[in-house]
Amino acid sequence: MEERMYGVVLWADKQDSKAVIWCEDHGNLAYYSAAEQSAHCGVALDAGDLIQFDMSESRDCRYASNLEHVNSGYAPDIAANLQSKPVERNNIVQFPAGRA
Template sequence: MFGVVLWSDGQDNKAVIWCEDHGDLAFYRQEENEASVALDAGDWVEFDMSMDHNLRFVHNPRLVAEGVFPELPEALESAAPRKAAASGQAQRGSAEIIPFALARGRRDVQRAEVAQKSAL
């Protein structure tokens, strides 16, 4: 699965990732036997996922591209209060989809980098 890192803690090797299927957020915590990978908010990652007690957990994260979506955490944060304020109350069960749109000008560069990595 692919996703975007919304929050990370480099010291504790933890992260929260928004998944491409727009389902529940996935949580990452580096296991002792995993190789270290530095994740920062806005990074595009590919990973394996498991479920445990209705929570999604990330395993084996692989960095696809750094900082591709730096504005995504703020966009998600600003969208939630606006929707709740407009209705007068928070509505559960409804969703506002915010696409994984690459920043203009960077899209072609990122695609070329991904294609190059895939060819190796």
């Protein structure tokens, strides 16, 4: 079953067109690989980009497909902030309000 979701890219490899995405529901991370998405080969992702995507699950993994950029550079320091700071109220990433 697929679900449309927002997420922020935590890590991206431009050369291999792969990414790890923090999902708006704060569940498991989603993985993206352009090699598995022939229609979207060449999507350039950077850490901190806000994207919308179709999320599907297989076993214990989530996969992202049909990516759309919502805001490039939305949270450019997110990966560093998650690594170096304890959870604080002012360290919350706000995702867009509900889906249409």
